[in-house]
Amino acid sequence: MISELNYHKTYQGDPSVFGRVAVLMGGNSAERSVSLQSGAAVLSALQASGVDAFGVDVNKDVCEQLNKAEFDCAFIALHGIGGEDGKVQALLDLMAKPYTGSDHAASALAMNKLHTKQVWQSWGLPTPPYVTLEGKQSLETVLDTLGHVFVKPVHEGSSYGVSPARSLEELQAAADLAHKYDSLVIAEKLIHGEEYSVSVLGNTVLPPVQIQFKSDFYDFNAKYQSDATEYLCPAPLSQDDESILKALAARAFSTVGCRGWGRVDFMRNSSGEFFLLEVNTVPGMTSHSLVPMAAQAAGISFNELVLEILAMAVNG
Template sequence: MKIVVLYGGTSTERDVSLVTGRAVAGALTELGHDVLLVDPAVGDSPTGAREAIAAAAIGGKPPEPTGETGNALRAVAGAAVSGADVVFVALHGGTGEDGTVQGLLELAGKRYTGSGVLSCAIAMDKRASKLMFREAGVPTPDWRVVAGGSPGSPAGAGRSEPAGGFSARSCIVPGAPSFPVDLPRDLSPEQAASIAAELGGYPLIVKPNDQGSTVGLTVVQSEADLPEAIALAARYSRHVLVETFIPGRELTVAVLDGEPLPVVEIEPHSGLYDYESKYTSGRSDYTCPAKLPDDVAADLSELAVRAYAALGCAGYARVDFRLDDGHEPSCLEVNTVPGMTATSLVPMAAAAAGMTFPELTDRIIALALR
C-alpha cells in the first residue's frame, strides 16, 4: 500500500512529531508498505523512511510558538499525498491535531488515520472537551477560563480581552469565532481570590486551553504566582484554563477502535509530568498494566471509552486521568494524535495487550481504511 506519513509540522510539539513520524514510517516500511514522509512545515517534499528528518533528540524544552501554519495546504495538495492510498497523521498539537489538517484531507478526498475534524477540534480545545465530558458523565476537574493571548505574537500575548467578549482573531484559524471568557487576563486581587475560592483553593493548575506536552502549564501554589502563570499560558493560547489541582496518581488509557487497552501508570521523578519528564529518558517510571484494584481499573477503562465516544473519536486516542487518594478519577483530556514512538504510552499499552508496534500501526491503518 502507498502510505504518506505527515510529520513535523509547526506546533510546539514538532520535535515529538518528528520522532513519532519516523517510528511509524519505520514500522510501516517493515510491514512492506511503500512509505513516504511529508512535513507540512515545508510543503510537498517527500522523503523516504530512511532519510526522514530526525529530531536530534527531543530537547529538554519545546520550540517557541511561532504562530506559523507552514505549508500544510501545499503538502496535502501535493503529488505524494495525492498518490497515497492512505495518510498516517503523525502531527502532534497545532493544525495537525486540531482538525485543520484533517479538514484539508477531507477536501482532498483522502483517507487518514485517527479522528475526524470535529473530534480533533473538540479534543484540542480543553474547555470544549470538558463541557462534553460533563455532558457524558465523565468527571473532570472544575475550571474557569481566563483570556489568553495570541501565540507567536509576544505583543499580541500582552493584550487583554474583555470578559464575555468574542474576538474575530484566533491563533489557528484566522477569522474563526472564539468563545466568551469568564475573566479578563489582568485579574484583580478580588477576581483571583474568588477563582481560587471557587476552585477549592491552592494549589491550582494554570494551562493553555489548546496545547500539549505540558507546554505553558504551571502548578500555582499561591495567589502571588497566579499572574505570571497566566501570562506564561497566554503566550501559547487565546484562552487560559485555571483548574482545580487533583493530587494523586497519573494514569492514562489508550482506546483502540472503541476498546480500552491496559491502563498505564506514570510516575515522573520530578513530581510533575512535564515536557522533560515526558521526553527525556529515565525521568519517569511507567507501569502497565497499572497496579490498581480491579474495580478502579475497570472504572478508568469505562470512563476512557466514554470520553472517546463523547468526542466522537475514531481509530485510536489516549485519555489522560488523575486519580485521587480516594480512587476518584478525573479526566484531564483526550489526545487524538497521541505520541507513537516505540517508547510512547499507546504502544506500551498495546504491548501489554500482546500487540507489537508494527501490528499497532497496521491496525490503525486498517481502521482508517474501514
Template sequence: MMTQWHNKRVGVLFGGLSAEREISHLSGTAICTILRERGYAVTPVELGASGTWMVQVRDTDVVFIALHGKLGEDGTVQGTLELLGVPYTGSGVLASALEINKPMAKRVWQVYGLPTPAWQVIEKAHPAAMTLPYPVVVKPSTEGSSVGVTIVQSAETLAPALAEAWRFDPQALVETYIPGKEVTVGILGEQALGAMEVIAKGEFHSYDVKYTAGREEFLLPAPLLPAVYDRVMQIALAAHSALECRGYSRVDTRITEQGDVFLLEVNSLPGFTGLSYLPRIAAHAGLDYGDLVEAILQRATLHIHRSTR
C-alpha cells in the same frame, strides 16, 4: 498483519507548526521506519507553512497522521484531507476540534455526566478573577505534551503561570489540582487496551520529564483495586466516545486515594516515540509497535459522507 493499504501508497504526515513539532518528527520517523520494514510503500510528508504537503498527499492513497498539537491535531488537517478525498488515520474533523480544545471537551463530558476537575477559563485579552481554591493547574487551552503547564500553589505565582500559558494560547484553562495517581488509558477502535500509571521523577509530568529517558516510571497494569481499574477503563472509553473520537486515542486521568476518577484530556493523536505511552500500553496488551501502527492504519478512512444528487 496485512492491511487493506499494503499495496497502496502510504503517506506519513509529520512536522507541523505547533510547539510539539519536534515530537511529531520523532513519531513520524518511527512510523515510516516500521511501515517500510513491513513492506509498505511509504512517502514521508513534512507539513510546513508553504503548503506543498497538500500536493504531496494527493499522490498517496492514505495518510497516517503523525502530527501533534495545533494545525495538525485540531481538525484543520483532517478537514483538508476530507476535501482532497484522501483517507487518514485517527479521528475526524469534529472530534479533533473538540479534543484539542480542553474547555470544549470538558463541556461535552459534563453533558454526559463524566467526572472532570472543576475549571475555569482565563482570557489574555479580558482576564477574569480566579474563582478556584489553590492548588490549581494552569495550561494553554489548545496544546499538548504538557507545553506551558504550571502547577500553582498560591496566588503569588498565578500571574507568571498565566503568562506562560498565554505564550502558547490566548486562552488559559485553570483547573483544580487533583492529588493522587496519574493514570493513562490506551484506546484502539472501540476497546480500552489497558491503564498505566505514570510516575514523574519531578514535580509533575512536564514536557522535559515526558521526553527525557529515565525521568518517568511506568506501572502496567496500573496498581489499582479491580473496581477502580474497571471504572477508569469505562470512563476513558466513555470520554473517547463522547467526543466522537475514532480509530485510537489516549485518555489521561487522575485518580484519588479514595478511588475517584477525574478526566484530564483525550489525545486523539498520541505520540509514537520511543518514550510514548500508547505503544507501551499496547505492548502490554499483546500488540507490538508494528502491530499497533498497522492496526491504526487499517482503520484509516474518510469521515464525512459525500452526498450525491
C-alpha cells in the same frame, strides 16, 4: 461499542491494500520536535512491514504539499495546532483521502480542553472544576474558589505552557506563561494523587498505564526526556477499579466523537475517584510514548500497532 475484550485484528497481512501511504509529521506547532520523532518511528515501522510509505514534513504550505504528493492514504503523526486540531483532517476529507484517527470535528473538539471538559460535564463525567483566565478576573478569586490549580493553554499539548500554582505569585507567573502559547487559558483544580493514561484502539480499551514521576508534575521533561519517570503497565489496580477506569475512558472517548485510536488521561484523588483531564486524538509514538506501551502489554508489537491504526483508516 468500545469494549474491554481482546483485540480483534483489522489488518490481514497484505501491505499492498494500503497503496502509497504519506506519513504526515513535523508541522509548525510547539510539538514539532515530538511529532518528528513519532513520524520517524511510524514510517520506519510501516516500511519494515512492506508498506509503500514515505514521510512528509508538513509546513505552512500543507495544501500545496499534499496536492503535489502522490498517495492513497495518510498516517497522521502531527501533534498540536495545525495537525491535531482538525485542519489537516478536513483537508484530507476534501481530497477524499482516508486518514488515521478521528475526523475533523472530533479532532477540533478534543484539541480544545475547555470545550472537551464542557462536553464531559454535560454527560455527567467527572473532570476537575475549572475557571477561564481572561480579562481583569481576580486571580485571588481563582485560588479562593479552586485552591491549588494547574494553569493550561486550551489548545496545546505535551504540557507546553502548563504549570501548577499554589500561591498568587505562582498563579500570575503560570497565567503569563500559558498566555504565551494561547489566548485562551484555564485554571483547573489540582487533583493530588495518582496519574493514569488509558489508550483506545478501535473498539478495545488497552491496559491502563500508571505514571510515576520525580518532577513537580508530568511535564515535557518527564514525558520525553527523563529516565526517572516510571510507567506501570498494566497499572496496579484492583479488577473493579480497572473496569471503572476503562469504562470511563471509553465513554470519554466516544462522547467527544473520537474514532480509530487515541488516549485518555486521568488523575485519581486520595479517595479513589478518577477525574478526566483530556483526550489525545494523535498521541505520541516515541520511545517514551504510552499507547505503544499499553499495546505491548496487550501483546501487540509496535509494528502491529501501526498497521492496525492504518488498517482502521483504510477499512473505514
